[in-house]
Amino acid sequence: MNYYVRKLLFYVVALWTAVTLNFLIPRLMPGNPVDILMAKLQVRGGSVDPAARRAYELLLGTGGDESLLSQYFAYLGNMLTGDFGVSVSVFPAEVSEVIASSLPWTIVLVGLATLLSFLLGIALGAIVGWKRGTWLDTLVPATTVLAAVPYFWLALILAAVFATTLGWFPLSGGYDVTLTPGWNAEFIGSAVYHGILPALTIVVSSVGGWLLGMRNMTVSAASEDYVLTARAKGLRDSRIMIRYAARNAVLPSVAGFAISLGFVVSGSIITEQVFSYPGIGSKLLQAVQNNDYALMQGIFLVITVAVLAANLAVDLLYGLIDARTRARV
Known part of the structure; x- marks a missing residue:
């Protein structure tokens, strides 16, 4: 029990630290989102009087005359209530709406591609490691x-x-723009069709890492005593590979896979940008380009929580699987 309490306390502190950095880093960047929004309004012929500027400073949480500490506590309060503010780059949409509309695209695309590359890499790595030298x-x-x-x-x-x-395949986009998004066969088919090339990019570029890691662990596991004992018992070669060597060799890869799932929500920014895919990575790049504090903070918070949750799950899982882990803490 002491092991789990320490782990939970560690991740609570890590979350608080990440949230604090999430608040500070965008405000240390040059530029001001209110200036960007005022410039957009000027281009459109909108009002830029001081009262309007002050209203947007309060709306976007950039501070105005408020101290950094006051902004910080206001940020924590808004975060706990799910109020991430208004996005400058997608003004006047709420940050929560922007994230909710783009996050599912990234989770489906990057999540399925990551799972496919993991399964393919593990299977190939186990076979290659077992038949090393061929x-x-x-x-x-x-x-x-x-x-x-x-x-x-x-x-x-x-x-x-x-x-x-x-x-x-289509060159860009997440679906045929002539279709209305919804849970129907035509729209889902179009989304799958548009996601094949981005998913293929992720699979091809990441499967090698899983294959190499699994291959090396399988080679190491094949020389263990329990594999030699299984051979001496006359068990089938395929059974020894799957039930003994691969089963033990896959443990480090499972931990890596669980952690990589935490990064799924951050998306693949470059891939999404190349294919103009409507995922969270594109929104993050758009937020950085426009100094959109609120959207950057909202996206970073989602990524932080996902990564910490994945790491916590791995730590707790290892504590259940391997008693030596609990004993070392």
């Missing part, structure tokens, strides 16, 4: 090279080949 080992350098390729370059290559040259 021609299958030639797969490892190829996948490692793909893992080292920058996201944007791979995305551009796939877009140029499969979208522009062959015309098999």
Whole structure:
């Protein structure tokens, strides 16, 4: 019980620290979102008198004459009530609305792509590691090279080949703009069709890391005593690989997968930008470009909570699986 209490206290402190940094970092950046919004209003012929500016400062929480400490406590209070403010880059939409509209796209795209790359990499890695020294080992350098390729370059290559040259897939967007979003077969089919290339980019670039890690752990597990004992008992080679070697070799990869799920909500910013995909990564880039404090803070908070929750889940899971972990704390 002491182990779990310490872990929970640690993550509470980590969450408070992350929330505090989430408040401070955007305000240390040069520029002011109110200036950006005033400039937009001027372009559209809107009013820019001092009263209007003060109203937008209060609305966007940039402070005006308020101290940084007052802004901080106001930020904590609003965060606890789910009020993240108004977005400058998507004005006058609420930050919570912007996140709610874009987060599902990223979770589905990046989540499914991450799961697919994990399963594919683990399966291939176990086979390659078990049959080390054979021609299958030639797969490892190829996948490692793909893992080292920058996201944007791979995305551009796939877009140029499969979208522009062959015309098999759409070049950009998350769905056919002529359709009305909803839970119907036509819209879901269009969303899946538009998400194939972005998902393929993520899978191709990340499967190599899972394959290499699983391959090395399988090689190590294959030399353990329990595998030698299983061989001496005359068990089938495939059963030894799956039930003994791969089952133990996969544990570090499962921990890595759980942590990577926490980063799913941050999306793949470069991939989403290349394919103009309506995910959370595109909104984050848009917020940074417009010094949109409120939207940046809202997105960073969602990412922080997701990553901390994934790490906490892994720590608690390891505490249940391995008693030695609890004993060391």
